[in-house]
Each structure stands twice: as structure tokens, then as C-alpha cells.
Amino acid sequence: MQLPPELRNAIARQLEGVSRNLLSERAARISAHYRNGGGSAHALRDDLDALAYAVARMPATYAAVRNVLARFPERLPALSPVTILDLGAGPGTASWAAADAWPAISSITQLDSNALLLDLGRKLSASAMSGPLREARVVQTSLPTPLPHSADLILLSYTLAEMAAPDIRALLTSAWTSCAGALAIIEPGTPAGYERILLARNLLIEQGAKILAPCPHHQPCPLVAPDWCHFAQRVQRSRDHMLLKSADVPWEDEKFSYLIAVRDSLFTPAANARILAQPQITKAGITAKLCRLDGHAEFVQIPKRDPAAFKAMKKKDWGDEA
Ligand SMILES: C[S@@+](CC[C@H](N)C(=O)[O-])C[C@H]1O[C@@H](n2cnc3c(N)ncnc32)[C@H](O)[C@@H]1O
Numbered sequence: 001m002q003l004p005p006e007l008r009n010a011i012a013r014q015l016e017g018v019s020r021n022l023l024s025e026r027a028a029r030i031s032a033h034y035r036n037g038g039g040s041a042h043a044l045r046d047d048l049d050a051l052a053y054a055v056a057r058m059p060a061t062y063a064a065v066r067n068v069l070a071r072f073p074e075r076l077p078a079l080s081p082v083t084i085l086d087l088g089a090g091p092g093t094a095s096w097a098a099a100d101a102w103p104a105i106s107s108i109t110q111l112d113s114n115a116l117l118l119d120l121g122r123k124l125s126a127s128a129m130s131g132p133l134r135e136a137r138v139v140q141t142s143l144p145t146p147l148p149h150s151a152d153l154i155l156l157s158y159t160l161a162e163m164a165a166p167d168i169r170a171l172l173t174s175a176w177t178s179c180a181g182a183l184a185i186i187e188p189g190t191p192a193g194y195e196r197i198l199l200a201r202n203l204l205i206e207q208g209a210k211i212l213a214p215c216p217h218h219q220p221c222p223l224v225a226p227d228w229c230h231f232a233q234r235v236q237r238s239r240d241h242m243l244l245k246s247a248d249v250p251w252e253d254e255k256f257s258y259l260i261a262v263r264d265s266l267f268t269p270a271a272n273a274r275i276l277a278q279p280q281i282t283k284a285g286i287t288a289k290l291c292r293l294d295g296h297a298e299f300v301q302i303p304k305r306d307p308a309a310f311k312a313m314k315k316k317d318w319g320d321e322a
Pocket residue numbers: 039040041057058061062087088089090091092093094111112113114117141142143144156157158159162163
């Protein structure tokens with residue numbers, strides 16, 4: 001997966017005349033800051049930092065969000081959100097993914113505290129094919145805060161990672177109150193990201209939300225530490241991305257954890273288990289790690305001597321419904 005061509009071109013225009021050595025230095029400093037648990041507010045000091053962030057991280061966060069949004073049609077094929085709230089929107093990455101998933105979206109509102117990322121986002125979306133993305137309402141504000149309006153789809157993409165637990169609870173409560181349809185939360189695919197997803201899952205279920213994905217049930221999560229629920233999306237690297245990351249392969253695997261919660265009126269229960277790791281093909285068949293409808297997680301063997309089941313599972317990937 002890669003960024004849409006208009007977004008790639010818009011980033012390339014911002015990069016014209018920018019020293020790649022300087023950009024790499026900035027990206028390395030920012031990435032060390034995030035690795036040490038720091039947030040965007042202190043990581044990014046000027047426009048060049050914001051651009052380095054976008055080159056280094058937008059392809060991967062876009063890919064993770066796009067992967068998550070692709071889970072909607074499996075369960076809610078008729079869903080076509082019209083209004084979007086992108087909370088902690090940064091340069092607008094998740095809004096781009098939503099506009100790609102549902103071209104019929106008619107209004108996008110982006111909230112974020114970071115003026116540098118919002119400014120860059122405005123410049124990038126000026127080249128978008130999507131009118132609602134070009135005309136997105138951009139609000140600089142510190143979350144949690146009462147949200148400006150309700151929306152069919154609310155996005156929280158890599159935002160909770162930068163907030164303390166009481167603020168996460170307050171933000172999720174106000175997001176759920178403003179959610180007319182679905183709330184999609186995407187976090188880094190680390191144990192800490194998964195913990196925040198669990199916190200969100202418990203809080204949203206308490207508030208009456210139904211979990212559409214990844215969990216095919218509403219029982220407590222069956223995974224036990226050191227295991228944690230996460231998924232992966234392969235991302236194609238641009239030349240600049242390879243340079244920034246001193247990478248020698250033209251792709252990276254973005255690991256993410258996520259949750260999609262929906263209003264009861266939209267919900268249909270899952271009919272299939274969720275595949276929690278890349279299925280392994282052996283001489284005898286396929287081993288797949290599943291989260292089942294009854295709330296248990298287990299490894300199952302699909303033997304080659306059951307050709308129909310074997311063939312069906314061979315087409316499946318980590319994160320798919322089994
Ligand atoms: C890692 S970036 C992710 C940006 C974007 N959602 C994406 O997926 O690329 C986290 C974003 O959350 C924003 N953020 C963190 N805490 C915030 C807060 N309390 N209020 C508003 N925005 C916040 C940051 O400014 C930053 O833009």
C-alpha cells in the first residue's frame with residue numbers, strides 16, 4: 001500500500017529545495033523523541049519538523065488506517081458515512097484514508113492542537129481530488145473538548161498514544177456521545193497501544209457501543225501477556241522515505257492495534273472468527289491463530305486432506321475474518 005498519488009505529489013512539492021540531510025536529521029530526532037514516549041507538541045518545532053514527520057510517518061499511518069477502514073465493508077457493506085470528525089488529525093492522514101474509502105463523504109472536520117501539522121495538512125489537502133478534503137474545516141484545539149458537531153464516522157488515528165489515561169477517557173466519552181455511526185481507533189501495534197485499545201473497548205462497551213472489529217465477540221479479550229492483539233500492513237517506501245530511515249528494503253511493515261465501535265442500530269454480530277497472526281503453511285496443512293465467536297483464542301489446524309477448508313484458509317491473511 002502507498003499514499004494516494006495526489007498526496008505523494010503534494011508532499012514532493014513541499015520537499016522541493018529541502019536538504020535531504022537536514023530532513024534526515026530532523027526525522028531521526030523526532031523518531032527518537034516519539035520512541036521515548038514524547039508527543040508531537042515537543043517533537044515538532046518548525047515547518048521542517050512537520051514535513052519530516054509527514055515523510056517519515058504519513059505512509060505508514062495512512063496504510064494502517066486504510067487497512068482498518070477496509071474492515072467496514074466485510075460487516076457493513078451498505079455503510080456510507082457522510083460526515084467525518086478526525087480527532088488529533090495532524091496532517092490529515094486519516095481523513096485522506098476515509099476520503100479514499102468513501103468518495104461520497106461530504107464533510108470533514110479536523111481537530112488538533114498542533115498548528116504546524118494542521119498548516120502542513122492544509123497545504124497537502126489543497127491538491128486533493130476530494131472536494132470535502134480540500135474544504136475540510138480545520139480547528140486548532142486541545143482535546144478533550146466538547147466536539148463541534150456529531151459525525152457518522154469519528155477517527156482517532158495514533159492520537160490516544162499522546163494522551164494521559166484520564167484525558168483518553170474524557171475524549172472517548174465525548175467522541176462516543178458525538179458518534180452517530182462508527183468510531184474507529186487506531187494505535188501503534190505495541191503492548192502499550194493494545195492496552196489503550198483495551199481501555200477504549202471496556203469504556204465504550206460500558207457506554208452501550210457494539211464492537212464491530214477486530215473482536216468477533218463482546219467477552220473480555222482472551223489474549224494473555226506477553227501476547228497482545230495487533231495487525232500489520234505492508235507499506236511501499238518512497239526514495240525519500242528510504243533515505244530518511246536509512247532503509248535498504250523498499251517496504252516496511254506497519255504494526256497497529258485498532259477498534260471499531262458502532263451504534264447498536266448499525267450492528268450485526270460477527271459470523272466468523274478473526275485471524276490474529278499470519279497463517280502458517282506447513283507440509284500437513286495450515287495453522288491459524290483465531291479469536292473465536294465464543295470469546296476464546298486458539299490455534300487451529302486446517303489439514304490438506306480437507307481441500308475445501310485448506311483452499312479457503314490459504315487465501316486469508318492476518319486480520320481477515322476466517
Ligand atoms: C502521532 S500524531 C497522528 C496524527 C494523525 N492522526 C495521523 O494518523 O497521522 C498525533 C496527533 O495527535 C495530536 N494530539 C495529541 N494530543 C492532543 C490533544 N490533547 N489535543 C489535540 N490534539 C492532540 C498531535 O498534535 C498530533 O497531531
